Amino acid sequence: MSRAYPILLLSAVAACSGPSEAPSDPATVATSGKRDVPVEDVPAEVLAAAKAERDGFTIREAEAETRDGRSYYDIGGTLADGTEIEFDIMQDDGEWRVVEIQRDIILAETPVPVRDALADHDAAFTPARIIESVQADGIVIYELYGPDGDDPQGRKVEVKWDGESAELLTQEWKH
Incomplete structure (x- = not known):
């Protein structure tokens, strides 16, 4: 067996492993990256948290991710007046809660x-x-x-x- 075989094997395993959640820059948040989620697949508790936050909110899109080991959903949509808004909803001790409300300005x-x-x-x-x-x-x-x-x-x-x-x-x- 060639001496290069173990090195090639380890290199192949490393190349196939998933991305690390550890940020390369300690000033950034470790994230899994966002993935689109069909609104119908979002947990009812997450949707309820978003709708309870603002009257007249219509959900248009959802994304999920893990940040620093915590589960999040970003729920985007519009208010009754057409304003676009997004709720970042985090799971905390089994409960889903809105942790921030975002809009572009x-x-x-x-x-x-x-x-x-x-x-x-x-x-x-x-x-x-x-x-x-x-x-x-x-x-x-x-x-x-x-x-x-x-x-x-x-x-x-x-x-x-x-x-x-x-x-x-x-x-x-x-x-």
């Missing part, structure tokens, strides 16, 4: 201190997309996405707003 809709924190961090950064993410405790995390050279994933900057002050986050926000 423009920079002018962010509080001035949030814009100031972003400018102080990088005055040249121009976000192409902004997600306002209202947490269950009322804290708002602004997720700002923009270009980053040749990186097709772009760049993400997060700013925490507590209603009085803005703080640039150096690690991705976790629930």
Whole structure:
């Protein structure tokens, strides 16, 4: 038997194993990646949590993922006035609860201190997309996405707003 055979075998096993949930950057959340889920396959408790959060909410889509070992569903849809909104719903001790409510906004809709924190961090950064993410405790995390050279994933900057002050986050926000 060749000495190379065990090395080739180990290499093949490593190549076939699934992706690690450990982030390569400790400032990011470990995730399984989102997968689309037909709305009819979403647990009734998850759908009930979303519908209870806002009157007139119509569910349009669902995604599931595991973040830092916890199960989540992202339930997207529209309010009665047509506003698009998404609920991040986490399983916590067997119960499903809404942990954040997200909507896309423009920079002018962010509080001035949030814009100031972003400018102080990088005055040249121009976000192409902004997600306002209202947490269950009322804290708002602004997720700002923009270009980053040749990186097709772009760049993400997060700013925490507590209603009085803005703080640039150096690690991705976790629930």
